[in-house]
Amino acid sequence: MNAVEEKVVARLKDRYPQHVLGHAEYRNQLAVTVKSDGIVPLLRSLKEDPELAFVRLVDLCGMDYLGRDEAERYAVAYHLHSFQHGLWIRIRALVPERPGEIDTLSGVWACAEWLEREAFDMYGIRFRGHPDLRRILMPDYYTAFPLRKDYPLRGQGERDRFKVYDPAR
Amino acid sequence: MVESVATPAKSAGAKTMMMNFGPQHPATHGTLRLMLELDGETVVKCVPEIGYLHTGFEKIAESMTWNQFVTVTDRMNYLSPLNNNIGYVLAVEEMLGIPLPERGRVIRVLMCELSRIADHLLCVGLQGMDLGAFTVMLWCFRERERLYDVFETVTGGRLTTSYTRVGGLSRDLPDTAVPMIRAALPLILETVDEVEKMLLRNRIFTDRTKGVGILTQEEAIGYGWTGPILRACGLAWDVRRARPYLGYETYDFEVPTRSEGDCFARFEVRIAEIRQSVRIVRQSLDRLKPGPWCCEDNKVALPAKDWVYTKMESLIHHFKIIMFGHGFAPDPGEYYGCTEAPNGELGFYLASTGDMRPWRVRIRPPSFLNYTAVCRLVEGRLLSDVVAILSSLNVIAGELDR
Numbered sequence: 001m002n003a004v005e006e007k008v009v010a011r012l013k014d015r016y017p018q019h020v021l022g023h024a025e026y027r028n029q030l031a032v033t034v035k036s037d038g039i040v041p042l043l044r045s046l047k048e049d050p051e052l053a054f055v056r057l058v059d060l061c062g063m064d065y066l067g068r069d070e071a072e073r074y075a076v077a078y079h080l081h082s083f084q085h086g087l088w089i090r091i092r093a094l095v096p097e098r099p100g101e102i103d104t105l106s107g108v109w110a111c112a113e114w115l116e117r118e119a120f121d122m123y124g125i126r127f128r129g130h131p132d133l134r135r136i137l138m139p140d141y142y143t144a145f146p147l148r149k150d151y152p153l154r155g156q157g158e159r160d161r162f163k164v165y166d167p168a169r
Numbered sequence: 170m171v172e173s174v175a176t177p178a179k180s181a182g183a184k185t186m187m188m189n190f191g192p193q194h195p196a197t198h199g200t201l202r203l204m205l206e207l208d209g210e211t212v213v214k215c216v217p218e219i220g221y222l223h224t225g226f227e228k229i230a231e232s233m234t235w236n237q238f239v240t241v242t243d244r245m246n247y248l249s250p251l252n253n254n255i256g257y258v259l260a261v262e263e264m265l266g267i268p269l270p271e272r273g274r275v276i277r278v279l280m281c282e283l284s285r286i287a288d289h290l291l292c293v294g295l296q297g298m299d300l301g302a303f304t305v306m307l308w309c310f311r312e313r314e315r316l317y318d319v320f321e322t323v324t325g326g327r328l329t330t331s332y333t334r335v336g337g338l339s340r341d342l343p344d345t346a347v348p349m350i351r352a353a354l355p356l357i358l359e360t361v362d363e364v365e366k367m368l369l370r371n372r373i374f375t376d377r378t379k380g381v382g383i384l385t386q387e388e389a390i391g392y393g394w395t396g397p398i399l400r401a402c403g404l405a406w407d408v409r410r411a412r413p414y415l416g417y418e419t420y421d422f423e424v425p426t427r428s429e430g431d432c433f434a435r436f437e438v439r440i441a442e443i444r445q446s447v448r449i450v451r452q453s454l455d456r457l458k459p460g461p462w463c464c465e466d467n468k469v470a471l472p473a474k475d476w477v478y479t480k481m482e483s484l485i486h487h488f489k490i491i492m493f494g495h496g497f498a499p500d501p502g503e504y505y506g507c508t509e510a511p512n513g514e515l516g517f518y519l520a521s522t523g524d525m526r527p528w529r530v531r532i533r534p535p536s537f538l539n540y541t542a543v544c545r546l547v548e549g550r551l552l553s554d555v556v557a558i559l560s561s562l563n564v565i566a567g568e569l570d571r
Binding site: 026057068079122135139146147 | 228404
């Protein structure tokens with residue numbers, strides 16, 4: 001871990017001691033695991049801290065750890081980037097299966113709006129306070145959440161029940 | 170339904186019209202749909218709808234081995250498939266921690282940059298065509314044909330190249346490819362000069378693109394923009410410089426930037442990047458030396474065929490890499506690897522459990538992040554500006570929807 005990464009971990013543990021569950025390093029990349037409540041002030045502090053300056057939200061995605069040894073089933077992984085330090089870090093917020101909700105980041109980063117819509121579309125994770133939480137990639141009438149681990153690769157028969165518009169009828 | 174979301178915002182007395190733009194339309198790049206609420210010619214509200222090309226790449230990845238997914242990466246940004254191949258495989262190799270030999274790295278840089286030239290040529294050509302300059306598109310596509318001939322000679326495919334494998338490449342660069350590339354480069358530069366002459370001081374083009382679709386640098390960062398469109402807003406940031414891979418720190422090239430942040434600036438940045446990519450291609454051709462092009466670790470990269478036929482160990486390695494239930498895997502953990510694709514930062518967030526199939530492959534698609542700003546760019550502008558803005562963003566539906 002370089003000096004900036006150590007500062008990130010130290011500041012997060014200092015300011016949000018109840019929320020930080022742990023941190024790990026894999027191939028020189030820092031990943032901090034946090035609880036899902038209070039994610040907005042935590043990430044905002046990383047963005048607005050002048051010494052850290054993680055101003056860019058690189059990516060936001062859902063994760064499903066069904067059957068694996070994680071504290072909760074779902075997680076939302078936020079990748080942040082700091083131009084000042086040229087550093088990428090990962091904050092993984094663990095989201096319990098029920099209620100499967102986490103606060104929205106669309107007030108902090110504009111791109112979070114669509115990224116969260118995709119996480120909702122694929123995993124069913126609801127984002128509290130999101131201005132327009134609806135499906136983005138799947139059709140509107142779709143009811144399942146495809147990237148969940150218990151959803152089969154070939155679907156649940158939706159392709160056979162596809163609505164076909166037949167003007168002859 | 171989406172239509173209910175796009176409710177007209179009626180101002181006092183004004184009547185607005187809902188117009189559906191796409192998904193099948195010559196000016197939308199791929200299957201993009203915009204529901205525009207128009208007040209005369211001005212766009213009052215814009216509701217984009219995406220997902221027409223959603224194939225479920227990320228779901229498919231969970232059922233494929235690490236090497237099999239390379240074939241799927243071709244289909245993301247299908248204009249520059251080699252960039253996707255190389256980006257994915259680099260992320261896996263960084264997880265595995267295996268180094269590549271010099272020739273493998275040089276060939277990858279060469280193919281990356283040729284692919285970047287192809288993508289930018291198309292984008293620039295389509296920017297011209299969408300605004301009426303059909304000739305420009307045909308000129309650019311003529312040059313792309315030269316590059317496609319190169320890709321076919323080297324990889325065997327024009328669009329679905331699947332050239333890389335984890336640990337190296339699928340095959341060595343054939344000797345016939347080098348003179349083809351050297352012959353193509355001056356012709357490409359000539360065409361780029363012609364395109365510039367045609368469009369840069371063309372009144373129609375400049376009126377339709379200058380001052381259109383401006384985003385400030387802070388807003389662009391907030392929308393997650395990367396790549397040429399961010400560089401057109403003034404931030405000289407490139408993954409090849411920020412987090413060098415494949416030896417890019419040893420190549421001599423510039424990162425072109427403009428400060429206006431409008432469609433014209435994005436056009437200029439792409440033209441300049443084609444020239445810089447040609448520089449890198451020439452340098453990499455000079456660096457090509459005979460040698461190994463795959464990593465030595467035969468637990469990951471297939472051993473050479475004559476070894477497979479003569480050495481027991483190599484035979485076992487060959488079987489174990491391919492056999493179901495065996496195969497290589499990175500150590501359990503999660504990793505984010507990114508490269509500079511023609512549209513921006515193409516990232517792969519990979520989660521491994523030590524199994525021969527990944528647990529999760531999350532693709533950070535530059536087109537998706539770039540497209541998040543479309544409502545902000547389009548609202549308040551004229552309908553004809555929508556076309557100019559869409560073509561300058563270079564949204565590839567395959568990468569947008571995956």
